[in-house]
Amino acid sequence: MTDQAGKLRTLVKNRISTEKTGTENGALDTNPPTKPHFICITSGKGGVGKTNFSINLGIALTRQGMRTLVIDADFGLANVDVVLGTITKYTFMNLMDENLSVENILGEGPEGLKIISGGSGLLNVLDMSEEKLQRIIQRFNELNTLFDIVIIDTGAGLTKNILSFVNASDETILVTTPEPTSLTDAYAMIKAISREPERTKVSVVVNRAETHEEADQNFEKLLNASMKFLNFPIHSLGIILDDYRVKKSVQLQVPFLIKYPNSIASRNVELISRKVLNHNIDDAPHEVKESNFVKRFINIFK
Numbered sequence: 001m002t003d004q005a006g007k008l009r010t011l012v013k014n015r016i017s018t019e020k021t022g023t024e025n026g027a028l029d030t031n032p033p034t035k036p037h038f039i040c041i042t043s044g045k046g047g048v049g050k051t052n053f054s055i056n057l058g059i060a061l062t063r064q065g066m067r068t069l070v071i072d073a074d075f076g077l078a079n080v081d082v083v084l085g086t087i088t089k090y091t092f093m094n095l096m097d098e099n100l101s102v103e104n105i106l107g108e109g110p111e112g113l114k115i116i117s118g119g120s121g122l123l124n125v126l127d128m129s130e131e132k133l134q135r136i137i138q139r140f141n142e143l144n145t146l147f148d149i150v151i152i153d154t155g156a157g158l159t160k161n162i163l164s165f166v167n168a169s170d171e172t173i174l175v176t177t178p179e180p181t182s183l184t185d186a187y188a189m190i191k192a193i194s195r196e197p198e199r200t201k202v203s204v205v206v207n208r209a210e211t212h213e214e215a216d217q218n219f220e221k222l223l224n225a226s227m228k229f230l231n232f233p234i235h236s237l238g239i240i241l242d243d244y245r246v247k248k249s250v251q252l253q254v255p256f257l258i259k260y261p262n263s264i265a266s267r268n269v270e271l272i273s274r275k276v277l278n279h280n281i282d283d284a285p286h287e288v289k290e291s292n293f294v295k296r297f298i299n300i301f302k
């Protein structure tokens with residue numbers, strides 16, 4: 001880790017903390033928080049590119065010195081493992097295992113990116129005794145010192161589980177393609193999020209557009225509908241153009257940022273990653289979440 005990377009990390013943490021504590025004038029906090037920034041990646045419609053985006057965003061953030069974790073929270077298929085060509089040995093439930101440290105259950109992704117499979121264990125928390133819950137919360141807190149950013153790759157659609165991840169996260173990135181059905185489902189998702197008491201900040205990534213204009217027009221449509229009917233502002237985080245090298249990289253099980261670093265998709269994701277690090281300064285204030293992710297997650301389910 002270079003000095004520069006260390007400084008950037010502190011800066012980002014301070015920005016997030018400044019926002020969370022409502023400190024004016026953006027002065028640096030002398031006590032940087034140890035909580036990572038939780039980003040939930042979701043979509044209305046399936047197959048729009050969430051998992052590829054999550055992993056490549058994770059790599060881009062890691063390259064900028066952010067200690068980044070991707071949690072695979074899609075309970076169906078092992079999405080992240082498929083894209084990376086890896087087999088994660090442990091799941092979230094292994095946090096209960098006294099013989100394993102938190103570091104032990106983290107899977108090694110490329111370039112220092114860490115991976116953890118949520119497995120269905122993330123949902124088992126609902127049936128746990130209070131004692132076990134406290135243990136999970138305590139163990140999960142150990143992650144706080146290890147990461148700056150945690151990306152949660154969810155499944156698609158309006159399920160209670162996915163909304164719980166959204167509500168527990170600090171921000172949500174909603175991925176959509178320009179397809180009308182994808183946009184309609186994205187709007188339905190925004191509507192659902194806007195009705196939750198948490199009103200989590202929603203940023204949109206338009207993936208697989210043919211041109212920048214097409215992507216911008218689609219974002220505008222979503223923004224207009226969201227403001228007009230829901231009075232809920234959404235933020236544009238950028239676009240990823242349709243790029244055949246994404247499909248090729250999936251076939252090769254090597255993320256496109258690594259296999260095709262100069263591809264359009266890679267450059268688009270790099271730009272988005274820089275926005276992720278900067279947007280806490282630029283955007284309008286949004287709901288502030290104080291307690292820890294797992295506590296929020298459990299409370300929402302209870």
Ligand SMILES: Nc1ncnc2c1ncn2[C@@H]1O[C@H](COP(=O)(O)OP(=O)(O)OP(=O)(O)O)[C@@H](O)[C@H]1O
Pocket residue numbers: 043045046047048049050051052053074079154155156207208240241242243244245246247250265
């Ligand atoms: N920018 C892009 N250009 C071209 N093809 C893309 C792009 N993004 C995604 N794809 C294609 O879409 C496929 C599905 O992507 P991915 O698995 O990331 O979607 P997902 O939203 O995670 O799906 P699911 O909802 O099933 O979890 C990829 O295998 C790839 O072929």
Ligand SMILES: [Mg+2]
Pocket residue numbers: 050051052074079154155
């Ligand atoms: Mg996926």
